[in-house]
Amino acid sequence: MKNLFLFLVIFCSISVVAQEKPTLYLIGDSTMSDKKDPEKNPEHGWGQMLPELMTSDINIQNHAVNGRSTRSFIAEGWWEEVKDQLKPEDFVFIQFGHNDQKVNDPARYTNPFTQYRSNLEKFVRETREKGATPILFSSIVRRNFNENGVLVDTHGLYPLVVRMLAKDLNVPFIDLQLLTERLEIMYGPQNSKQLHLHLEPGEDPYEPKGVADDTHLSKMGATLVASLALQEIAEQDLELKKYIKEKVLFQKILKEVPVSLGGYSEKVPWRRALKQHKEWYGSKEAQRIADNVLLYQHTNGGWYKNIDMSNELSPKEKDSLRNLQNKEMGTTIDNGATHTQLKYLARVYKATGKEDYKMAFLEGVDYLLEAQYSNGGWPQFYPLKKGYYGHITYNDGAMIGVMNLLRDIAQNEEPYSFVDAFRKNKAEKAVEKGLKIILATQVEVDGKLTVWGAQHDKKTLKPAKARAYELASLSGKESAEIVRYLMEIENPSEAVKRSVRSAIQWFEDAKVTGKRVEWIKDPSLPEGRDRIVVEDPAGGPLWGRFTEIGTNRPMFIGRDGVVKYNLDEIEHERRINYSYIDNYAEDLLKVDYPKWEQKHK
CATH class of the missing domain: 3.40.50.1110 (SGNH hydrolase)
Structure with a gap:
């Protein structure tokens, strides 16, 4: 029995060792x-x-x-x-x-x-x-x-x-x-x-x-x-x-290059259409999307907004789009419309030489030049629509997107070298007028220049209301985009320098520290998530998308149009679908502005 017991112990020990991975x-x-x-x-x-x-x-x-x-x-x-x-x-x-x-x-x-x-x-x-x-x-x-x-x-x-x-x-x-x-x-x-x-x-x-x-x-x-x-x-x-x-x-x-890469046949979503390698713009896929862009273009040269230009279109859908080209449905520069399509067409034209893309591009440039107000601003929609659509619109990069495109055309940057001298000259004058209105709309508070609103009244030039939750205010997001545009001017005037420095000082004065924005999971809410602002000693800097003029307090406004001062006080739908506070100007202050100041001091 002792020998049997000893055998079992040894056997089990060997098994344990053998099984150890x-x-x-x-x-x-x-x-x-x-x-x-x-x-x-x-x-x-x-x-x-x-x-x-x-x-x-x-x-x-x-x-x-x-x-x-x-x-x-x-x-x-x-x-x-x-x-x-x-x-x-x-x-x-x-x-x-x-x-x-x-x-x-x-x-x-x-x-x-x-x-x-x-x-x-x-x-x-x-x-x-x-x-x-x-x-x-x-x-x-x-x-x-x-x-x-x-x-x-x-x-x-x-x-x-x-x-x-x-x-x-x-x-x-x-x-x-x-x-x-x-x-x-x-x-x-x-x-x-x-x-x-x-x-x-x-x-x-x-x-x-x-x-x-x-x-x-x-x-x-x-x-x-x-x-x-x-x-x-x-x-x-x-x-x-x-x-x-x-x-x-x-x-x-590594032995086989995927067909989707070597042949440029992969489907590219519209949001990435301007982020492709130069050679891609001559591909069949790039031309397929460019043909869609032509179909969506209105006869006045502009485009509607919020359309995925990369979608596959059936023959019936193409016919429907051709029938809509003459109808007034609201061509715009909002949400990247028109200037984004033009940037894309220019790249495909340079890669393919197809005249249809060139002609559509030039018609689009003419649309932007015609849409500009005599004072230099651009409305959100053109032809003009009643309501806030006629304001000078910085919101969501509308006017700055147009200004960047026209500046590149005026300066003969690629891929716009094919544009004729007449239009380049008109683009240069439009950019000059646009700069004047940017400087004229910079808001002054107690004798000091601050920043800009998301939109400004075309006559009074003061910050103006748009939708119920977009009240007249100073905008951290849009103002950061405007300052970056101004800092890219090669030989800025003293007025431009003053504008930049004043805006930077406002960003310093208005920044929120000790807080951070956080996404959290919450299965009890629609979409199962929420966006909150939490205390964090190392958090910030943050700026309000809408900042109260005079106090620099970030405003949180729901669809009822009532100003609140805490994000959790407005409805959940607005909290998760609209950005009210973020670090819009952090890189501007830490990186971009110091380089600019070193260059121009």
Whole structure:
């Protein structure tokens, strides 16, 4: 009996050991790390995708941490936590570099040939001392294409040091810099945005201002990078190969350029039509959309608003649009209408040389020139409609959008070099008149220039009311756009300089600090979410979309037209569908204005 009992104990012990799975540990920075609350955060680390691409026969523990370099990862105790858990059957992925190169941060910076290499050696040596297997990775590239469409390196000597160290210490090495460089180039300057965090304003409720991040990865980008890493592991026939799912091994990620990219056949939504690579505008898809743009153009040269020009149209729908071209339905510059279509047509004409696009463009320019008031302003709708539509309209970038287009035409910028000299001259005069009305409508309070309203009365030039929830006020959002326009003037007059400096001072005086805007989930509400303003000592700066003249208090106005001073006092529908307070001028104050002042002081 004793022998039988001893046999069972030994057998069970062996079974437990045999069943214990190896663990893959990941150490690195944000490009590899897991992200909390992926529903709110569109950013993904490539290590985050590994559990979906590897079998359940291996455990995966992602210890990569946002913002860490080799120095800070060690100093903050993250490495000790991993090292203490290592077992002989385990593996460690090691990828650092993005933050080691931050030369102005003593807590993170490391010299590539000294401290950086030494820290990597420490990771490798101490992993091997535990009997585990280290694997070194070079950093993924940033999406950094120059004006010629060439991908330019941003990592300097750090990837080279990893390559040299891997060779010197005989450590398996995955050259993610090379693999992701090929991936970015394959997708190209425009389509590679899909690999990263590029969101238009309003595309994500938790990023209302949009995102333009060329370092971190989208879910699609993270999945592709993780797949490339695993394929290279299989290519090198490393032991980890047996834990990779077969579907990953048979993907041809870098061997076949997708037809949608090489042939430019993918469907492009209208909101991204002006964000494509130059070559795309000569494609069939670009011309299909341009043909739609022609169908939607009114005979007076303008367009209606809020129409997706990229929709597939049936023959019947095309006939209906042709019948509507002569009817008065409200051509406008609101919500990007008309000036956006013109920018698009100019690009397609330059790429194709098709006269129909050129003629439609010129007719649209004539429409904008005719719509301008004698005092220099533009109404929201032309021909004029009764009501607030006749106000001089800065709201939603209406007038500034027109001014930017006409200024580019007047200055012979591409793709507008085909415009005749007569229209260029008229565009130049229109821009001059527009500048005069911008300066004339800047609101003065107690003898001091401040900023602008969303719309101004065409006669009195004072801020004017539009809809019930758009009362006469000073506008943080629209004023920031106007100031940026003024700062782009090459040789500004003293009046323009005074205007810019006065507006900047108002932004300083009117900013709200100690608060931040936050989206929250609330299943009890329509759409299951809400937008709130919360106290936060580090929050701000924020500005009101509608700011009370004289007090600079942000106003929150619902459809009842009653002024409130807290966002939660107006109806839920307005809170989630209209931006009342945001950091409209933060970059203006921190980045743009200091550069402008340095140039013109």
